[in-house]
């Protein structure tokens with residue numbers, strides 16, 4: 001038995017790899033371990049061995065796939081345009097389907113089912129908010145203790161889906177807005193900043209009520225059938241909108257790949273824009289103001305799903321410059337910070353090693369602020385950075401500057 005799901009890596013996808021090894025130096029897990037099986041080429045070799053019937057999907061195969069962060073840095077380095085992220089999601093789907101242990105069950109329950117339920121996410125967020133106010137999050141063990149790095153969850157817990165916001169004058173257009181699974185509750189200030197910036201540019205912003213989680217976490221964790229259901233629901237929810245603005249890099253990257261996940265998904269994928277690219281374009285065309293020339297230095301960290309998966313690099317820097325800041329590079333290679341969604345929980349040692357390395361890079365800049373455009377990266381940075389360094393979102397910084405100069 002080789003593959004059993006519709007999501008498995010195909011032979012033609014696997015054959016695009018020419019084994020050149022150019023991806024090895026950019027792979028965080030290879031950099032840490034020096035082990036070929038922890039490299040993109042090694043992982044593809046394992047997938048090929050299953051595809052050719054030489055090995056089965058067993059515990060060792062699962063281990064080799066699970067250590068991957070799905071950061072997609074290898075795709076940028078690859079001269080053969082290997083779609084590594086797509087293949088890895090397929091391999092993870094196979095592991096979940098063929099090794100149905102307690103971990104697969106837990107994965108499906110949390111990332112496939114609970115995360116798609118707004119009431120379940122609101123309840124969890126409410127519990128986190130209460131725990132934060134009772135000052136008990138600090139006693140949580142291991143990687144779960146990273147919850148202390150979360151922003152304070154507002155109580156009552158806010159929800160964006162089902163609401164709309166109008167600009168001050170006649171709208172220049174309408175954009176749909178992805179509420180997300182935990183962005184609403186855990187990063188509501190980012191949502192507020194993005195919506196206010198879009199209103200300032202003259203847009204009516206609508207968050208359709210029947211939308212759900214984008215499904216990225218489910219896809220990454222191997223709950224592929226659940227991810228497909230979420231994609232299908234969002235295809236319906238966002239029908240009729242010319243643009244869908246998404247302000248979490250992991251979500252926008254995943255939705256741009258909806259063509260693999262649902263009928264009509266390719267059409268929705270064409271209409272998805274990451275908030276960074278949309279707002280940077282609005283600034284560039286003069287629909288949003290440049291507050292000043294950009295003089296205050298600020299370190300900048302690139303989320304993998306912005307930099308590697310979507311190749312969005314200049315845009316957050318343009319937004320910071322328009323807010324009056326001068327971005328300072330900390331890592332031209334954009335190495336993963338180790339957050340990687342649920343990876344922080346499943347592989348705490350590798351996640352922490354990469355978190356420490358990233359913190360060293362940020363601290364070397366010697367600045368009091370670092371900008372990062374993804375909630376998972378923010379949490380990871382706050383966990384490992386020395387006291388006195390703030391982590392901020394580029395669009396929050398921009399909205400703060402615009403609001404102060406209104």
Ligand code: SF4
Nearest residue numbers: 027068069071072074
């Ligand atoms: S996605 Fe990231 S961790 Fe996984 S093989 Fe590629 S570079 Fe390495």
Ligand code: SF4
Nearest residue numbers: 017018020021023078
């Ligand atoms: S760079 Fe691309 S073609 Fe070369 S080994 Fe890595 S995945 Fe294969």
